[in-house]
Amino acid sequence: MSDLSSLAIYLAFVLIIVVALMVVTHLLGERHKARGTGIPYESGMLPTGSARLRFPVDFYLVAMFFVIFDVAAVFLFAWAVAARESGWAGYAAILVFMIESAAGLAYIWKKGAFDWGARRKREHLRKHGYSS
Secondary structure (H helix, E strand, O other): OOHHHHHHHHHHHHHHHHHHHHHHHHHHOOOOOOHHHHOOOEOOEOOOOOOOOOOOHHHHHHHHHHHHHHHHHHHHHHHHHOHHHHHHHHHHHHHHHHHHHHHHHHHHHHOOOOOOOHHHHHHHHHHOOOOO
């Protein structure tokens, strides 16, 4: 039997089990029609508003910066483990990588990506003609 046929048989068994479990839980599951069962319950408190809150873009920017520089840290740790085996070529490559990462950090810092305070809002309003 080839590898693809055994994979197809495995996939068929998985799909059969998933469908069977869904059908059984649908047929045997309880059905509640009481008034309070459809309301979300969070720590004993009733919901007070919509769960769809709008967050400022700054939160998403910080999240993206964290992911980008966290991946850079992973590369640095991987290089540190293999530093002796990579030799001078590896050292030159990681040096270029660190310089590029530092330049990227300096660029986003200069652009004001980390300024969250009232000063940034005043500058934004002044830039767009809303100065007081």
